[in-house]
Amino acid sequence: MSAKEFRIAAIPADGVGREVVAAGRAVLEAIAADGTGFSFAWEEFPWGSDYYAEHGVMMAEDGLETLKDFDAIYFGAVGWPTVPDHVSLWGLRLKICQGFDQWANIRPVQFLPGIESPLRKADDTHLDWVVVRENSEGEYAGFGGRAFAAREDKGEVAVQSALFTEVGCERIIRYAFELARTRPRKKVSSVTKSNAQQYGMVLWDQVFQRVAAEYPDVATESVLVDAMSAKFVLQPESLSVVVASNLFADILSDLGSALAGSLGLAPSANLNPERRFPSMFEPVHGSAPDIAGQGVCNPIGAFGSAAMMLDHLGLPGEAEGLRKAIEAATAQGVRTRDVGGGATTREVTEAVIANLPAR
Template sequence: MSYDIALIPGDGIGPTVVDAALPLLDDVATEHGFDIETTRYDWGTERYLDAGAMMPDDGLETLESHDAILLGAVGHPEVPDHVTLNGLLLPIRKGFDQSICKRPAVLFDGVDSPLKGYSGGDIDILVFRENTEGEYADIGGREHAGFENEVAVQSAVYTRRSTERIVRAAFEAATERSGHLTNVTKSNAQAHGMVFWDDIVDEVSEEYPDVEVERLLVDAASMDMVRRPDDFDVVVCSNLFGDILTDIGAIVTGSMGLAPSANIDPGRDHPSMFEPVHGSAFDIMGEGVANPLATVLSGSLMIDHLGEDAAAADLWDAVTEQLADDDAPRTPDLGGDSTTKTVASDLADRL
């Protein structure tokens, strides 16, 4: 069996972590009797600065034939973030109906949380973030620019189809885990979209009577993810709230460098996309010290999505074993002084 993967290393440390992770994916594929074929696309802000677009006009058509996409990072200090986001990430997520975003936040053995009293295994959160609409819907505009009466309108959009899909996916995960789901909204202030969301959670919950549902407003959820992160298991939320809460989850579990992400087309009509959460991190670009583990873990999620669950488990377990080993190399974000290549080489030995 051979899988055709599109590589978009992107910006900043993106190429560094993708190049470090790719040989590990090849190793585990070989061990389990399948092949990974890759095609590299140098799309990102360098292309934007040269050609005025993050990716070519036929970018989605080009990616369509691949089995999955592995992305490094997108973002550049000289280009506004809304340009990079709307030039690459959001067109792929929306164009390929990647409406389900899964982001694990795990406190691994051997990793220090900035929160007092937590150790390996105490925090294990899986966030289901709606990924194609909500607050990130590109509906709105600006009028009377430069005048005193200038106005900007940004509309959040929630459809029954996408809301039901993300909510049902979260309930399914909760049944396989601890049977606890936290629904995060802001329905006290957003009486249309967020109350609609709550109503759908109530409807779907009737299909899963064994799942306990906790309901939190996003401000309380943000506070509680710091105050009592061990009480969370599966979390479901809208696009913006998921974006914010998963950054909190990454930090309370030790580092943004350990946070993987999966952008899933639940209908499997298009390739799904896998990426680390940490961003382009231009402040350490070129220093060779970027943590590759979030990309490796994203690769594990990708391989699992492709149906190679044993290989995916081997990759995840190698990261878990390395982090639990006090003598293993660590990049500076985890308190060490090792390089990206050293960490990746150690993982290869463990595999």
Template sequence: MRKYEIAVIPGDGIGKEVVPVSLKVLETVAEVHGGLKFDFKEFPWSCEYYMEHGKMMPDDGVKTLSNFDSIFLGAIGNPNLVADHVSLWGLLIKIRREFEQSINIRPAKYFKGLRSPLVNPNDFDLIVVRENSEGEYSEVGGRIHRGEDEVAIQNAVFTRKGTERAMKYAFELAQKRRGHVTSATKSNGIVHSMPFWDEVFKDVKSSYPDVKTDSFHIDALAAFFVTRPQIFDVIVASNLFGDILTDIGGAIMGSIGIAPAANINLNGKYPSMFEPVHGSAPDIYGKGIANPIGQIWTAKMMLDHFGEYELGQKLLDVVEDVTNDGIKTGDIGGTATTIEVGDEICRRLKKVVSV
């Protein structure tokens, strides 16, 4: 019996609707497999928690989470209660940084049953490896003066260690896929960090002669995501560039509501964290129409992280079949509720997953 202890943080808005559905799906996977068990422990940390306690999580929250095998997060944010930079840096980014989750991976593919806005999506299947700990999202900088002389300085920080780490992960991932890595750069306009990025990419790729490579400036690369996404396999990008590209990835699939993500700790000292790309969508919370696919696909990525690749692929296949048969929420052209989508996935899982 393989047992995994999972810290669950539904968070805000639709996170509180799609997480329970996804946990039911995971419980179904474990039930029909027979040799797998999940122990879930839920934590109420959210913007509502902040309103009551003045913080997004307890002072010992990170220490508490460190005892789990992974963290399953719904969505964080409610700007009507707490400013976004306060909620994100008080929980999501705090966990990413303190648990050294230095890699963020986000796949995008042509999804059966989903109408891509592309005229011919050509069955694209790509994954973005995003450096997750530094780059443009560093905390280095500040503001001085006020009024017309006010100055804001935001410093991007790129270390060789962090850059190499993301690139090596991308190359090793490509070796398991189609053997092609694309680098996202902007060395013709950002004159220090991006030429450095290019130099490190050149150094790293010399250790992977079996992997094909190319490099595109981020503006052209963003356009190619729309005009010819099928040419890409693995894309490695800085923190900001990766963030932007993966939203485009969700868009060309037909909905950012189905896009998953994983924040990976590579050294094994801390748990990794799994979260969908979509936000908390407070405007539709409580209506029962939130799309659970992003959270369920995120659960599939968590299964992959545990080495349960076959189960993860069976889960994703079932989700695609359900979507292809028209059982989907209104945001992607269906009429089903959040719970109805989850229930149908569970029903079909019981037919296809065997011990």
């Protein structure tokens, strides 16, 4: 039987994205080389801020057409001081997410052994939850504009509109319930600010109540975003699956990762669950221009994202083996400086590879 070959598009993009994608590829190649019966065919694309400096766009005009036949996309980070952040984000990452309808952004919050958390509860309480982020509309729909720039006396006006559709709300909420059914604690926490945002988020609340009725085996709660921010800190043991709009889940997942020890630890998946288009896997952290090129960035988030990609490709055993290798490496004290260690990116990569399960 011939080996299965997965076509993966690598987009390192900017800053430390280049380093963590290279590290993640090394780990994935080590897994594939261990008699697994599959292989990766990589194609790397030079898109990002350097590409913008040369071409005036963040990615090739036919980039989506080029990417659409890949099995998955492995992404680094976007952003650099020479390009305005809204240009770099909308020109590359969001262009891919929206162009491929990657409507489910999954961000696990994982507390790893050997990593000190600022939460005292983490010392003696098992903490493990997942933030499910609506990734296609909401506050990041891109609706709005600026006008009246020629007015005198600060007369310019900017309008930014959040967009909530019943279809968009229902599919992400239903995804959260299906995910909750696979977890030890079957609970979904919905997050809105519907007391102040009385149209879009009231629609979300109503859809949540309707969908929840179809899952009587799953516990539920609806929490305002400010109260949920406090719950992340004060009652994190009560969480399992947290579902929220594009903006709120973005912020809450970063808070969760900081509570786990560092944004450098956090993986994510941008999924098109229907598989009409390739899904994209990326660490949550940004491009970190202050440490880019120094070989000290934390690759753990990229490794966790690679594990999520393995799951998506139908390789759950390999994904679990990679997660265990990550835990073993951090438990051994191999940590980059953002989590209190002195290891380089390469040393963490080598430690994870060394801890991969033998076949």
